[in-house]
Amino acid sequence: xxxxxxxxxxxxxxxxxxxxxxxxxxxxxxxxxxxxxxxxxxxxxxxxxxxxxxxxxxxxxxxxxxxxxxxxxxxxxxxxxxxxxxxxxxxxxxxxxxxxxxxxxxxxxxxxxxxxxxxxxxxxxxxxxxxxxxxxxxxxxxxxxxxxxxxxxxxxxxxxxxxxxxxxxxxxxxxxxxxxxxxxxxxxxxxxxxxxxxxxxxxxxxxxxxxxxxxxxxxxxxxxxxxxxxxxxxxxxxxxxxxxxxxxxxxxxxxxxxxxxxxxxxxxxxxxxxxxxxxxxxxxxxxxxxxxxxxxxxxxxxxxxxxxxxxxxxxxxxxxxxxxxxxxxxxxxxxxxxxxxxxxxxxxxxxxxxxxxxxxxxxxxxxxxxxxxxxxxxxxxxxxxxxxxxxxxxxxxxxxxxxxxxxxxxxxxxxxxxxxxxxxxxxxxxxxxxxxxxxxxxxxxxxxxxxx
Numbered sequence: 417x418x419x420x421x422x423x424x425x426x427x428x429x430x431x432x433x434x435x436x437x438x439x440x441x442x443x444x445x446x447x448x449x450x451x452x453x454x455x456x457x458x459x460x461x462x463x464x465x466x467x468x469x470x471x472x473x474x475x476x477x478x479x480x481x482x483x484x485x486x487x488x489x490x491x492x493x494x495x496x497x498x499x500x501x502x503x504x505x506x507x508x509x510x511x512x513x514x515x516x517x518x519x520x521x522x523x524x525x526x527x528x529x530x531x532x533x534x535x536x537x538x539x540x541x542x543x544x545x546x547x548x549x550x551x552x553x554x555x556x557x558x559x560x561x562x563x564x565x566x567x568x569x570x571x572x573x574x575x576x577x578x579x580x581x582x583x584x585x586x587x588x589x590x591x592x593x594x595x596x597x598x599x600x601x602x603x604x605x606x607x608x609x610x611x612x613x614x615x616x617x618x619x620x621x622x623x624x625x626x627x628x629x630x631x632x633x634x635x636x637x638x639x640x641x642x643x644x645x646x647x648x649x650x651x652x653x654x655x656x657x658x659x660x661x662x663x664x665x666x667x668x669x670x671x672x673x674x675x676x677x678x679x680x681x682x683x684x685x686x687x688x689x690x691x692x693x694x695x696x697x698x699x700x701x702x703x704x705x706x707x708x709x710x711x712x713x714x715x716x717x718x719x720x721x722x723x724x725x726x727x728x729x730x731x732x733x734x735x736x737x738x739x740x741x742x743x744x745x746x747x748x749x750x751x752x753x754x755x756x757x758x759x760x761x762x763x764x765x766x767x768x769x770x771x772x773x774x775x776x777x778x779x780x781x782x783x784x785x786x787x788x789x790x791x792x793x794x795x796x797x798x799x800x801x802x803x804x805x806x807x808x809x810x811x812x813x814x815x816x817x818x819x820x821x822x823x824x825x826x827x828x829x830x831x832x833x834x835x836x837x838x839x840x841x842x843x844x845x846x847x848x849x850x851x852x853x854x855x856x857x858x859x860x861x862x863x864x865x866x867x868x
Contacts, residue, residue, distance in 0.1 A: 418592060419530060419592050419593050419594070420527060420530060420531060420543065420546070420547055421547075421550065422486075422585055422588050422589050422592060422593070423486060423523055423526055423527040423530060423589070423593070424523075424527050424547045424550040425550060425581075425585055426486070426489060426490055426493065426519060426523045426582070426585050426589070427519070427520055427523040427524045427527060427550070428550050428553070428554045429493060429519070429554075429578050429581065429582055429585070430466075430493060430516060430517075430519045430520035430523065431520060431554035431558070432554040432557065432558050432561065432578065433497070433500075433516065433558075433574060433575065433578060434459065434462055434463075434520075434558070435554060435557075435558025435562070436558045436561050436562030436565070436574045437458060437459065437513075437562060437571070437574060440562055440566050440571040440574065441455050441456070443566055443571045444458070444506075444509070444571060447571075448505065448506035448509070450506050454506070455506075456624070457510060458509060458510055458513045460620060460624060460810065461510060461513060461514055461517075462513045462514065462516070462517045463517070463620075463806050463809065463810055464517075464616065464617065464620050464806075464810075465514045465517035465518065465521065466517040466518075466520045466521040466806055467521070467616060467802075467803050467806035467807055468521070468613050468616065469517065469518050469520075469521025469522060470521050470524065470525055470799060470802040470803045470806065471609065471612060471613075471659070471660070471799060471803050472604075472609065472659070472799070473521075473522070473525035473526070473529070473795070473798060473799040473802065474659070474660040474661070474795040474796045474798070474799040475602060475604055475659055475660070476522065476525075476526075477525070477526075477529050477795045478599065478600055478602060478795065479599060479600065479601070479602050479604075480599060481595045481599055482526060482529075482530060482593050482594065482595055482596070483589070483590065483593045483594070483595065485522050485526050486522075486523065486526060486589040486593050487586065487589065487590060488518075488522060489518060489519045489521075489522035489523045489526070490519065490582060490585060490586040490589060491586070492515055492516060492518035492519045492522070493516055493518075493519035493582050494579065494582050494583065494586070495512075495515055496512040496513065496514075496515035496516030496517075496518075496519070497512070497516060497575045497576075497578065497579050497582065498512075498575075498579070499511060499512030499515065500512035500513060500516070500572075500575045501572050501573075501575035501576045501579070502572075503572075524802055525798050525799060525802050527547050528544070528547070528782075528786075528798050528801075528802075529794075529795060529798060530593075530596070531543050531544060531547060532786065532791075532794050532795075532798070533596035533597055534596055537787050538729060539729055540725075540729070540783050540786060540787050541724075541725035541726065541727070541728030541729040541779075541780060541783040541784075541787075542722060542725040542726050542728075542729050543725070544725055544779060544782065544783045545721040545722040545723070545724055545725020545726065545779055545783075546721065546722045546725070548718075548721040548725075548779045549718055549719060549721040549722055552717055552718040552721060552775070553715075553718035553719070560707070560711075561574075562574055563707070565577070603656075604659070605655055605659040607651065608648055608651055608652060608655060608659050609659055611644050611647055611648045611651070612644070612645070612648050612659075614644050615640075615641045615642075615644035615645050615648065616641075616807060618637040618638070618640045618641040618644065619637070619638065619641040619807070620807075620810055621637055622634045622635075622636075622637030622638050622641065623810060623811060623814045624814070625637065626814055626818065649662070660795075660796040660799050660800065661793065661796045663793070663796075664789075664793045664796045664797050664800065667789050667790070667793055667797075668858070668859075668862055669784075669785050669788040669789045669859065669862060670785055670789050670793065670797050670800075672785070672855050672856070672858045672859035672862070673781045673782060673784055673785025673859055674785065674797075674800060674801060674804060675855050676741075676777065676781045676852040676855045676856060676859075677778065677781045677782055677785075677801060677804065677805070678804040678805065678807075678808040679808070679848045679851065679852055680744070680774055680777055680778045680781070680852065681778070681804075681805045681808045681809050681812070682808040682809070682811055682812040682815075682848070683744070683748075683774065683812065683845045683848055684774055684778070684809075684812070685808075685809040685810075685812040685813055686812030686813055686815065686816035686817075686841070686845075687767070687770065687812075687816070687845070688710060689812075689813045689816060689817060690816045690817070690820055690838060690841060691706075691709055691710060691763065691767050692706035692707055692709060692710060693706065693820070693834075694755070694763065694820070694834065694835075694838050695709050695760050695763055697830065697831055697834040698755075698756055698831045698834055698835050698838075699759060699760050699763075699831075700831075701760055705760060709760065709763060709764045709767060710767060712764060712767075712768045713764075713767045713768040713769075713770065713771030713772070714771060716768060716771055716772045716775065717771045717772070717774070717775040718775075720772060720775055720776070721775065721779055724736055724740070724775060724776045724779060724780060725779060725780065725783060727776070727780075728780045728783055728784060732860075733780070733784045733856075733859065733860040734860050736776050736777065736780045737776075737777055737780055737781065737784065737856045737859070737860060738853070738856060739773070739776060740772075740773045740774065740775070740776030740777030740778075740780065741773065741777050741849055741852050741853050741856060742773065742853075743769050743770070743772055743773025743774075743776070744770055744773035744774045744777060744849050744852075745773075745846055745849030745850065745852075745853070746769070746773075747766045747767070747769040747770035747773060748770060748842050748845045748846045748849060749842075749846050749849075750766050751763065751766050751838075751839075751842045752839050752842035752843045752846055753839075755835065755838060755839060755842065756832075756835040756839075777852070777856075781856075781859075782801055784859065784860070785797065785801075785859070786798070788862065815841075815844075816841045816844075819837055819838075819840045819841035819844065820834060820837045820838050820841055821833075821834070821837055822837045822840060823836040823837040823840070
């Protein structure tokens with residue numbers, strides 16, 4: 417358990433700096449004289465790099481030892497941290513963030529892979545819940561930590577404060593992390609990786625263009641992304657080098673857990689952007705109140721993880737998956753129907769219910785899927801779970817932001833237009849909730865022979 421906590425805390429450090437830095441954008445723009453669209457790449461580039469590294473996690477697990485992967489990830493965090501903290505120019509800050517992304521890209525899959533190696537299947541939900549607790553608390557604390565540091569010191573302290581803790585974790589990891597499965601030499605498939613990386617880059621850049629209403633750019637890049645994915649698929653039919661095994665998509669336990677997982681992540685990241693802006697635009701709340709609206713739900717999201725995982729181990733999949741999706745869907749339906757009349761307290765309560773339901777279903781969809789698929793597919797599945805989470809998270813913010821600002825009725829006030837656009841966004845996620853229920857129903861009713 418100590419080993420899992422060390423690896424999870426390293427991931428926590430990466431997520432904490434990521435979410436903390438978001439509140440420092442105005443300070444970064446002023447210091448480095450860059451635009452908002454430029455400074456956003458310290459987050460977008462970070463997420464993209466983390467996703468690309470996660471794509472390789474199945475290969476990394478088979479090729480390198482757990483200790484080597486952890487030490488590499490910790491060193492990447494420390495090097496990137498020093499570069500960012502001392503950055504004399506924007507490009508140095510961006511390069512430091514891209515290097516730091518390797519930490520989360522390596523550590524998050526490594527944490528799950530170690531759990532899969534040492535934890536019995538009947539306790540998988542509980543242990544994954546404890547590990548997720550450490551990582552999911554970081555997004556709740558990040559904005560508060562970052563805002564406090566920027567207000568009372570400098571944005572550079574966002575990087576200098578975690579540095580000694582990262583060094584301590586590096587020393588602990590070197591001593592405590594062991595190898596539980598043998599490693600083997602594999603030839604890495606650089607061609608397929610490059611094609612898939614290019615597809616993801618086109619998709620993320622296209623999404624950012626969509627956020628600036630550059631529809632033609634988005635359409636061209638999206639089409640190119642689809643063509644690259646098709647090329648990747650064709651090459652994978654006869655691939656002899658290692659990346660990850662597409663056969664995992666033929667496993668129903670993976671497919672019916674992966675799709676709800678990425679839909680829940682899409683909703684989570686998008687709503688975390690939408691709700692603070694919603695209460696400010698519709699109810700005239702301050703930015704401080706906008707941030708605090710998320711706090712109760714975020715705390716339940718993180719600290720509830722061990723309980724939600726225990727529910728899966730104790731009662732099976734139906735209770736936490738169905739209940740989680742029901743809370744998720746009902747909270748979103750209430751905001752779609754009556755959000756503009758709920759007030760700040762009502763929206764805070766609805767978001768808390770949403771967060772509890774989303775969190776209950778989110779972690780358990782992965783735990784249930786991993787429990788019910790062959791062991792030889794678990795590393796590949798883990799790589800795709802993590803990569804899908806990163807990519808759909810980037811999609812969620814852009815799509816919901818577009819829907820939020822999509823209504824421009826001349827007879828309405830700005831607040832009324834934002835409320836109407838947000839109702840469309842909430843309604844889209846209600847449809848997601850219904851789709852997730854159908855997928856969960858298929859997942860928990862798979863015949864035993866299909867699950868293993």
